[in-house]
Amino acid sequence: MPQVTLTVNGKTNTVEVEGRTLLVELLREKLRLTGTHVGCDTSQCGACVVHVDGESVKACTILALQANGSQVTTIEGLAKPDGTLHPMQEAFREYHALQCGFCTPGMVMSAIDLVQKHPDGLSEKEIREGLEGNLCRCTGYHNIVKAIAAAQDVMHGRAQTLAPAAE
């Protein structure tokens, strides 16, 4: 069987896969990183978004072998070892940007890529457009958008701490 070597959340792994094995299958079934979800499996919902070499991609629409040699970051790789959440995770918690939580890992990964690509800041409209590849069926997106708007200020150093959500 072919082998894939890739670095996931800073740890290098070599895994045997089939030609048809998807990256998301490698992450969930071989590495047991089940934070990355499979929603639609048709590259529409974005629950499976991870970063491959710094770019957000849908892990259900890339072969594991195509990710050979790459650096992958999943939702499990965001918090610090002491448990301190990434500012985007913290913002999703503060702004109650989730209900069932199924889409959340993909939302957070897409949101981080979106914010990193826009150092000058994103308007509400740009955040909404930037989330085109992620579907949420619970919250109607409003709190997700608010969370991302707040997190970008922390991520770009314009705020020391997250602005608290309105009561």
Place this chain on the structure above:
Amino acid sequence: MYDFEYHKPGSLADAVKLLSADPDSKPISGGQTLLPALKHRLNKPTSVIDLSGIAELKGVRREGDKLVIGALAKHVEVATSPEVKAAIPALAQMASTIGDTQVRNRGTIGGSVANNDPAADYPSAVLGLNATIVTDKRRIAADDFFQGMFTTALEPGELLVAIEFPVPEKAGYAKMRNPASRYVMAGAFVAKTGGGVRVAINGAGPGVFRQAEMEKALAANWSPDAVAGVKQSADGLNSDIHGSAEYRAHLVTVMAKRAVAAAG
């Protein structure tokens, strides 16, 4: 998905050799169309040839009055490339609206053009700009390349290497997306070049096509009003749950107007 062998050749010559050795092999670049098709078992390749390591297929560069885009250029690269933005801003704008961010981070121009999905964006830019398709064997004019739904002039085992776009005086693109799937219901790419005016319509029919009456109208008077009076016939256009052929025909004129307005 059925299983297959995976190969990642390091050169164009090796890729062509692998593809011609196995008629049931399939090339893959971004895989944003091929992988969903394989999941549906619409295809059963014995081997998948990953083109992503082939340097000859990469790069975006200006060569005189042409913009040359390598087959492996991802949508995000075309959307953000300073060369593309300077030479053909309408092409960069089009690329920025394909799929979503994650699809644009993987999908490639070569894959889109070689696949020739009737609802794809790039084919109308290729046809509207009178681009030339460069393969490992030959050069193909856009007018000869697109041959209807999912069909092109590419022969089995022939690989799209790059697309050469003549830099136009003006160009614009407008599309109406299906509100749910975001696929194109009707799109129009208009271009004014030294060689004349071209109008290419995507999404509305089984394949991308030129709209001769609109080309004539715009050649006489480059303005949105010039195409407003040109009616697209509904004959042969797509008719499905998303819209009737008559609706799409109406959209063609509206999109052409918007494309001319966008071109300025």
